Amino acid sequence: EVQLVESGGGLVQPGGSLRLSCAASGFTFSTYSMNWVRQAPGKGLEWVSYISSSSSTIYYADSVKGRFTISRDNAKNSLYLQMNSLRAEDTAVYYCARDLIPRGLSAFDIWGQGTMVTVSS
Amino acid sequence: DIQMTQSPSSLSASVGDRVTITCRASQGISNYLAWYQQKPGKVPKLLIYAASTLQSGVPSRFSGSGSGTDFTLTISSLQPEDVATYYCQNYSRAPRTFGQGTKVEIK
Numbered sequence: 001e002v003q004l005v006e007s008g009g010g011l012v013q014p015g016g017s018l019r020l021s022c023a024a025s026g027f028t029f030s031t032y033s034m035n036w037v038r039q040a041p042g043k044g045l046e047w048v049s050y051i052s053s054s055s056s057t058i059y060y061a062d063s064v065k066g067r068f069t070i071s072r073d074n075a076k077n078s079l080y081l082q083m084n085s086l087r088a089e090d091t092a093v094y095y096c097a098r099d100l101i102p103r104g105l106s107a108f109d110i111w112g113q114g115t116m117v118t119v120s121s
Numbered sequence: 122d123i124q125m126t127q128s129p130s131s132l133s134a135s136v137g138d139r140v141t142i143t144c145r146a147s148q149g150i151s152n153y154l155a156w157y158q159q160k161p162g163k164v165p166k167l168l169i170y171a172a173s174t175l176q177s178g179v180p181s182r183f184s185g186s187g188s189g190t191d192f193t194l195t196i197s198s199l200q201p202e203d204v205a206t207y208y209c210q211n212y213s214r215a216p217r218t219f220g221q222g223t224k225v226e227i228k
Contacts (some may be wrong), residue, residue: 037165037218045157045165045208045219059215062122100170105212107155107170114164 002026002110004096009115016086016119022079022096022112030074033057033099035108036081038092038117048094049081055101064090086119093117123147123211127175127220133228140196142223144209153213156185156194159222160205169194169208201227 022034036048043086049070050059058070069082079096093116097108124147134140144154152172157165167176169185172192181199196203204227209220 020227044206044222045159045210046208047217047219048214050217061216095164100167105153107167107212108157108165108208109167109170109176111164111166 004098004110006033006094006096006112006115009094009117011121012086012116013118014087014119017082017084018094018113018117020081020083020094020117022081024077024079024098027098027110028076031101031102033106034079035096035097035099036079037060037095037096037108037111038072038090039114040092042091043092044116046092047110083117086117086120091117091119122163123150123213123216123218125209125211125218126221127209127223129208129223130221131224132199133226134205135228136199136201138189139160140199140203140225142194142207142225144212144220146189148192150213152188153209154185154187154192154212155212156183157190157208157210157219158203159208160206165208190203196225199225199227213227 005023024032033052051070067085071080093114095114098110099106100109124223126145129161154172156169173185206224
């Protein structure tokens with residue numbers, strides 16, 4: 001079964017750091033580009049970051065640029081999001097999501113169940 | 122950045138009704154447009170990509186159309202299980218922006 005499982009969420013103080021992980025299974029992780037998408041409580045979806053299959057291309061939303069770092073370890077079938085200088089407005093459920101096609105521009109066909117990040121003192 | 126604007130923000134319709142949601146991009150995105158369904162408390166699900174291609178397993182009452190800047194998601198006969206929030210998404214370039222969502226309810 002194709003699956004993505006996020007972990008690492010929790011409660012953190014403003015200015016703090018957190019590292020999210022996304023474990024992939026059931027498909028050849030190393031051939032697919034991956035993304036992080038977040039959803040604040042009661043709000044819509046916000047794309048956060050993209051990483052290509054080889055990590056050669058990375059993009060960030062302006063709202064997290066300079067604070068968040070996306071990375072992957074293809075040997076471990078894992079995607080990561082290092083979040084620094086966290087703010088209250090970063091409070092959200094964070095989803096990892098797979099690009100539908102291995103190469104090129106694509107929608108997101110597989111989503112994890114999400115991990116909640118709460119930034120509060 | 123490309124802005125995606127959906128309308129309406131919410132709608133209420135009867136079972137069996139034809140429902141149409143529109144999505145407008147602030148600049149042309151060819152057909153790099155996806156639609157997602159998110160039921161309450163659930164994970165988003167891909168319904169349509171490339172503006173009009175139905176994702177595997179999605180009921181045929183869902184359809185998409187459009188190109189360039191104007192796109193439409195249509196539910197031909199609304200069912201109770203279609204109660205959800207629907208999002209369009211541009212994936213022509215980064216940032217891969219989503220629309221603000223359209224909440225669909227049963228009247």
